[in-house]
Each structure stands twice: as structure tokens, then as C-alpha cells.
Amino acid sequence: MPAGGQLQWYTARRATLIATAAPGSAAARELSDLTDEAVLALAGAAPSHARLPFAVFALGGYGARRLLPGSDIDLLIVSEGSARDLEPLVRTLLYPLWDTGVDVGHQVRTRAGQVRAVSADLNLTVATAFLTARFIAGDERLAYRVVVDAFRRLRRDRRRLLDEIGARVRTGSPYLLAPDLKEGVGGQRDIDELVWRAALEAERPLTNVPGATALEEAQDAITAARWRLHRHRPTARNLMGVADAEAADIDADAVQRALAVAQHTLLETRDALRRTKRSTAEDPRAPLGLADLVSAAREGARVLPSVERAVYAGGLDHAVPGFSALMTLRRPGLSHRYTVGAHSLHTLVSLFNGDQAHAGDALPGDAVEALVVAALTHDIGKREPGPDHAERGAAEAGSAAGRLGLAPDPCRIVKMLVREHLLLGEVATSRDLTDEDVVLEVAVRIGRRDLVEPLFLLTAADMTATGPDVWTPWRRSLVVELARKAEAALSPEVDGTGIVSMAHACRDEAARSHSRKAPRALCCDSSGPRRSGTSPGALPGTCCATDALSRACPARECLWRSRWTYAQVMPPAHGCSTSPSAIDRGSLRRSPVRWRSRASTRLPPRPSRPTVAWGSTCSW
Amino acid sequence: MKKIEAVIKPHRLDDVKEALHELGVVGLTAYEAKGFGRQKGHTEIYRGAEYTVDFVPKVKVEVVVDDALAPQVEDAIINAARSGKIGDGKVFTYDCEGAVRIRTGERGPDAL
Numbered sequence: 001m002p003a004g005g006q007l008q009w010y011t012a013r014r015a016t017l018i019a020t021a022a023p024g025s026a027a028a029r030e031l032s033d034l035t036d037e038a039v040l041a042l043a044g045a046a047p048s049h050a051r052l053p054f055a056v057f058a059l060g061g062y063g064a065r066r067l068l069p070g071s072d073i074d075l076l077i078v079s080e081g082s083a084r085d086l087e088p089l090v091r092t093l094l095y096p097l098w099d100t101g102v103d104v105g106h107q108v109r110t111r112a113g114q115v116r117a118v119s120a121d122l123n124l125t126v127a128t129a130f131l132t133a134r135f136i137a138g139d140e141r142l143a144y145r146v147v148v149d150a151f152r153r154l155r156r157d158r159r160r161l162l163d164e165i166g167a168r169v170r171t172g173s174p175y176l177l178a179p180d181l182k183e184g185v186g187g188q189r190d191i192d193e194l195v196w197r198a199a200l201e202a203e204r205p206l207t208n209v210p211g212a213t214a215l216e217e218a219q220d221a222i223t224a225a226r227w228r229l230h231r232h233r234p235t236a237r238n239l240m241g242v243a244d245a246e247a248a249d250i251d252a253d254a255v256q257r258a259l260a261v262a263q264h265t266l267l268e269t270r271d272a273l274r275r276t277k278r279s280t281a282e283d284p285r286a287p288l289g290l291a292d293l294v295s296a297a298r299e300g301a302r303v304l305p306s307v308e309r310a311v312y313a314g315g316l317d318h319a320v321p322g323f324s325a326l327m328t329l330r331r332p333g334l335s336h337r338y339t340v341g342a343h344s345l346h347t348l349v350s351l352f353n354g355d356q357a358h359a360g361d362a363l364p365g366d367a368v369e370a371l372v373v374a375a376l377t378h379d380i381g382k383r384e385p386g387p388d389h390a391e392r393g394a395a396e397a398g399s400a401a402g403r404l405g406l407a408p409d410p411c412r413i414v415k416m417l418v419r420e421h422l423l424l425g426e427v428a429t430s431r432d433l434t435d436e437d438v439v440l441e442v443a444v445r446i447g448r449r450d451l452v453e454p455l456f457l458l459t460a461a462d463m464t465a466t467g468p469d470v471w472t473p474w475r476r477s478l479v480v481e482l483a484r485k486a487e488a489a490l491s492p493e494v495d496g497t498g499i500v501s502m503a504h505a506c507r508d509e510a511a512r513s514h515s516r517k518a519p520r521a522l523c524c525d526s527s528g529p530r531r532s533g534t535s536p537g538a539l540p541g542t543c544c545a546t547d548a549l550s551r552a553c554p555a556r557e558c559l560w561r562s563r564w565t566y567a568q569v570m571p572p573a574h575g576c577s578t579s580p581s582a583i584d585r586g587s588l589r590r591s592p593v594r595w596r597s598r599a600s601t602r603l604p605p606r607p608s609r610p611t612v613a614w615g616s617t618c619s620w
Numbered sequence: 621m622k623k624i625e626a627v628i629k630p631h632r633l634d635d636v637k638e639a640l641h642e643l644g645v646v647g648l649t650a651y652e653a654k655g656f657g658r659q660k661g662h663t664e665i666y667r668g669a670e671y672t673v674d675f676v677p678k679v680k681v682e683v684v685v686d687d688a689l690a691p692q693v694e695d696a697i698i699n700a701a702r703s704g705k706i707g708d709g710k711v712f713t714y715d716c717e718g719a720v721r722i723r724t725g726e727r728g729p730d731a732l
Contacts, residue, residue: 432631474652
């Protein structure tokens with residue numbers, strides 16, 4: 001028998017419809033109606049139907065007239081007689097459908113058996129599939145009795161069933177870049193739950209659910225995406241991978257918004273149903289203040305769904321205009337799992353949790369606040385595609401910090417943290433950490449010792465939030481090593497590790513020396529960047545050896561200037577084993593001084609002015 | 621055929637990859653690894669917590685090449701990974717008895 005047998009017409013029309021229809025709810029309804037025609041035709045040809053009353057129902061998604069190219073055709077056949085009596089009918093109905101190659105799921109029951117089957121004592125799937133049951137063919141009066149009896153039973157067990165529906169396992173996030181469109185959070189099952197609840201709470205219909213139209217649009221977007229996925233790769237039907245989305249020409253942004261709408265509508269509905277019994281709850285749309293954000297960071301992933309909901313509803317837009325749109329902004333790349341906004345929230349709740357539990361306990365309050373704002377805004381530069389998002393986002397992050405009420409200094413810290421949030425991770429895995437220059441470049445870009453820990457915590461949280469394979473113990477050990485060394489380099493101690501502090505002291509010394517003697521040598525580099533506000537008499541070549549240097553010129557330049565200044569000012573007797581005259585810009589770049597390779601020098605008594613630089617023994 | 625395994629510093633991976641590419645080695649496998657050699661481990665203190673650094677982060681690179689190419693591959697890895705300092709790593713060479721490209725069924729050096 002050719003494929004499709006007596007349903008060749010169905011197979012042909014089905015294939016044409018799948019190939020040509022514009023994916024979406026309308027196409028799914030059309031495919032469902034076409035399948036109804038086939039089932040009706042088969043039921044009409046059944047030999048025994050005249051003698052034994054039966055009713056054929058469509059269940060689940062098919063019952064809801066939402067049939068997708070890869071969906072099972074779920075049928076329920078109910079009769080007053082035994083299953084054995086129905087065998088000829090079942091054979092007539094199902095064999096031709098099987099021959100078409102479509103997956104057919106079928107249940108054959110008596111009327112009483114169906115009532116027992118939908119009881120909450122049994123399978124939740126059977127009960128929920130029946131909530132969207134639709135009569136297709138057979139005896140209408142029997143169908144009516146089946147529906148009335150089964151729904152009477154369902155209503156009786158309603159509370160228990162609703163509890164089970166509310167407790168079903170929901171995995172993933174609507175903000176995953178590769179979401180499961182059926183079972184994942186925000187997927188089809190979440191929309192189904194709203195339908196199930198509406199069916200079970202019939203005396204309290206859910207027509208007043210906020211965003212009902214939005215939910216319809218969400219359903220359409222999810223159906224369209226699943227239709228395209230089924231058509232593109234029938235084996236991976238519901239997981240919308242990044243490559244699949246592109247290959248199947250799916251509007252991934254629309255899908256992301258649809259998943260968010262489904263998830264948040266479901267959460268709001270669950271809350272609304274709960275509120276009728278208890279007192280009022282907080283408004284999830286209330287703007288989030290700094291204290292809320294700090295509290296969320298401390299609470300961790302537990303509060304993530306409610307924070308996501310608030311932010312998606314615009315709770316952060318007062319501080320970061322357009323942040324709600326970031327929640328569904330996709331920038332797939334490397335190991336990233338989430339949309340930009342969701343990744344930022346994951347970073348926020350990872351700050352003081354997991355590996356970093358209690359890590360922020362010792363940080364001062366304003367540093368914690370700066371860190372929290374930086375975590376939220378570190379990828380804000382990804383609004384625009386392309387590289388250098390860290391640099392691009394720094395200014396906006398600083399403004400957001402101001403709007404959230406941070407003082408000017410913490411705002412500057414936020415800008416630095418955002419600008420440098422990739423620094424530790426990138427350098428640790430791609431540069432030689434035993435190279436003194438590498439560490440010093442990192443140190444001057446950070447600028448202050450007390451900022452190393454916040455930057456480390458931001459790096460750890462960012463990498464943790466990026467994906468499960470990013471913040472590995474292997475990578476962590478490299479980043480810890482770099483952070484530790486950068487912190488030592490920025491230390492105020494003058495035992496050979498406080499290199500950057502040393503450079504600052506040198507700058508001050510050079511400035512004082514300049515004002516006394518104005519040595520020509522110190523003015524040799526007049527082409528360097530000048531900062532407004534440099535005090536009169538300060539040297540063009542030395543102004544960069546300050547914290548602000550990291551903002552004014554590249555770290556390597558800063559490093560060279562610091563060393564050059566030191567070499568100009570410090571006499572060799574103070575412990576610098578390299579003759580100042582031998583240090584020029586070129587040789588420093590070509591032959592970086594190695595901390596470990598230098599001879600140990602005896603330190604003079606600790607002076608009020610730091611006197612030892614990079615030539616001494618390093619403790620690490 | 622020879623299998624060459626190299627344990628190198630993480631930041632040298634790109635250099636080693638480039639060097640092997642220039643020699644015509646078309647494939648390699650790299651792992652994030654941890655280990656120690658003669659230097660053994662040491663203890664470090666960071667932010668008040670003591671870390672015992674028993675195992676230093678390394679990258680392990682594996683390539684299988686034709687016998688004739690093996691000495692050049694060894695040299696290329698050594699040159700690309702050497703800084704002259706402690707912890708530059710090691711290179712190990714083994715005889716490799718067989719190789720199969722699963723897709724085509726090719727065997728021996730043809731499968732490389």
C-alpha cells in the first residue's frame with residue numbers, strides 16, 4: 001500500500017500546508033481542522049458505529065486546535081461497551097492514520113473508565129489533556145455525557161489537581177538563549193497551565209488576567225517558532241538552539257518576549273489566585289531602589305524570578321532607561337546562556353553566593369552598592385552590537401549609578417568596574433602571570449587596591465552567570481592568582497610589592513623636585529596626555545603616574561611613565577638595581593624587569609616616603 | 621605515527637597552536653589541566669584565606685602526527701612554549717598504533 005493508504009489526500013494536503021502556511025496559530029488551527037476531516041472520514045467509514053455508540057475526542061494541543069507539524073495526534077475513543085467491542089472501529093480509525101507516518105496517541109475507554117482516568121488520583125497528564133478535549137466524531141449525546149461526568153469529577157478534585165498543576169516541575173528560564181519552547185519556563189506548558197486553571201476555576205474565569213492580548217500574541221509567537229523548528233529539524237522539536245533559530249528563520253527576539261510574557265502572566269495569575277485567600281501582596285511592578293538591589297544580591301538566586309518579573313515590567317527603567325528591553329535582547333556569543341538583561345540579573349544574584357558566599361561581608365557599604373550597580377550594568381554596552389561593549393557601557397553605567405543615588409566616588413568606581421569587567425578574566429587566561437609587566441598593567445588599570453576585590457567579585461559573578469563551563473576551578477585559580485598579584489602591586493607596603501603605590505610616590509617626589517629644580521630631563525615628554533586640573537609645576541611626563549592615569553592613557557604607557565619617573569628621581573643607592581640612565585622607553589618595553597630575576601636589595605628603614613621599586617625580591 | 625602530549629602554560633596555547641599550524645598539523649586536542657612538577661605546590665594567602673596551590677593551572681595539548689614529522693613538532697612546541705622560567709612544562713612522545721577517521725573509515729596516517 002502506498003504511504004498514507006486511503007488517506008493519501010490527507011498526506012498530500014498536510015505536506016502542502018506544512019510547507020506553505022505562514023507559521024503561527026492560524027496555521028496550527030488549519031492543520032488541526034484538516035486532521036479533523038481525516039478522522040471524521042475514517043469514523044464515518046467505521047463498520048460498527050451504527051450498533052455501538054462511540055465518541056472520538058481530540059486531546060491536548062490537538063484538542064485546543066493547535067496541531068504542529070511534529071505534534072502527536074492524541075485521540076480518545078469512548079464507548080459504552082468494552083474495549084474489545086470497539087476493536088473493529090479502532091482498527092478502521094487508527095491503522096490508516098498510522099500509515100500516514102504521523103505519530104498517533106490513542107486511548108480507548110468506557111465512559112466510566114474515562115471518569116476514573118481523569119481523577120486526580122491518577123495521571124496528571126491524562127487529566128490535563130482532557131481539559132482541552134474536543135469532540136470530533138461519533139455520538140454527540142454520548143460525548144456530552146462523557147464531558148459532563150468527567151468534568152464533575154474534575155471539579156470535585158479541583159483543589160488537589162490545581163495543587164499538582166502548581167507544583168509541576170518547571171525548568172530553565174524564559175531568558176535562555178536556547179529555550180525549550182514546550183516544557184521550559186515560559187514555554188507552551190505555562191500557557192497551558194493558564195488554560196487548565198481557567199477550565200478548573202470555571203466559576204471564577206480568568207478573563208481579567210492582565211495582558212490577555214499579550215498572551216495571545218505570545219501563544220502565536222511560540223506556535224510559529226515551534227512550527228518552524230518542526231519543519232526545520234523534526235528530531236529537535238522544541239529546543240530552540242541559537243543555530244536552529246537562525247537556520248529555521250525564527251524571529252528569536254519575538255520568541256524571547258513571548259516566553260517572558262507567558263512566564264510573568266503565569267506568575268501573576270498564580271499570585272492573584274493566592275491573594276484572594278490571603279492578604280494583599282507587594283506590587284511586582286514597583287520601581288526597584290538601591291536597597292532592593294543590594295538585598296537581592298544578598299538573597300541570591302532564590303529571589304531571581306521576582307526580580308526578573310519586576311525588571312521586565314520596567315522596575316529598573318527609572319535608573320537605566322530601557323533596561324526592560326534588555327531582558328529579551330539576544331546577543332548570543334561564546335558561552336552565554338541568557339539574554340543581556342537576564343545575564344545581568346544572574347550576575348547580580350551571583351555576587352555574594354556560591355563560591356563568593358560572605359565575600360562581600362568585609363566590603364564597605366558604598367563599595368557594595370557600587371558593585372551591585374556594576375553587576376546590573378556591566379553589559380549595558382551590548383545595546384549596540386560589536387566589540388568593546390565594556391568601554392562603551394562605562395559612561396552609561398556611571399549615570400545609572402548617579403540616578404540610583406550613589407555619590408560621585410562610587411559612581412566613578414562603577415564606571416571603572418564596568419569598563420574593566422573583562423580585564424581579570426581575559427588577562428588571567430591569555431597572559432603570563434609571572435610577567436611583572438602584565439600584573440602592573442592590570443594594577444594600573446584598576447588603579448586602587450581597594451577596588452581589586454570588587455573587580456574580582458564582579459568577574460567571578462559575571463563568569464558564573466555566563467555559563468556552567470566558564471567559572472571552572474581551573475579558570476578561578478588563574479583569576480585568583482592575578483587578583484592577588486594586582487592587589488599586592490597596589491599595596492601601600494614598600495616591601496617590594498607596592499609597585500604602583502611606589503609610582504605614585506615617585507610622581508609626587510618628581511613634582512616636588514621639579515618645583516625646586518625644574519630639571520629638564522623630567523620634562524622630556526611633552527606629547528603625553530595632559531589632565532586638566534594638574535597642579536602648576538607638575539610635570540607633563542609624570543602626571544600620568546596617578547590613579548587617573550588608567551583613564552588618561554593605556555596601562556602600558558602608564559607603566560612606562562611610572563618607571564621612567566622613578567628612574568629619573570630615585571638615586572641608585574635607594575635600591576633600584578637598574579641605572580636610571582639605562583632605562584629608556586624602548587628598553588623597558590623590550591626587556592620587562594622580572595621580579596623574580598632581580599637581585600635582592602636591602603631595604604632602608606621604612607621611610608615616610610616609599611623608596612623601593614620593582615627591583616626588589618617579590619614575595620610571590 | 622607518534623602521539624605527542626605537551627603540558628604547557630595556559631597563555632602559550634595560542635603560540636603552540638600557531639607553531640603547529642605552520643608545520644601543517646591540522647588538528648589538536650587541548651584540555652584545561654592542573655598539575656605540578658619539580659617545583660611542587662606552595663601555599664599562598666589571598667584576602668585572608670590560605671590557598672594551598674598543590675596544582676598549577678596548565679593546558680595539555682595532544683597531537684598525533686606521522687613519524688617523520690614528530691621531531692619537528694616537538695621542537696615547535698618547545699620553542700613556542702619556552703619562557704625559560706620554572707613551570708614551562710613538559711613534552712611526552714609515544715608510539716601510536718592506529719588511527720581511524722570515523723566518518724570515512726580511513727586508517728593510519730591518512731586518517732590524521
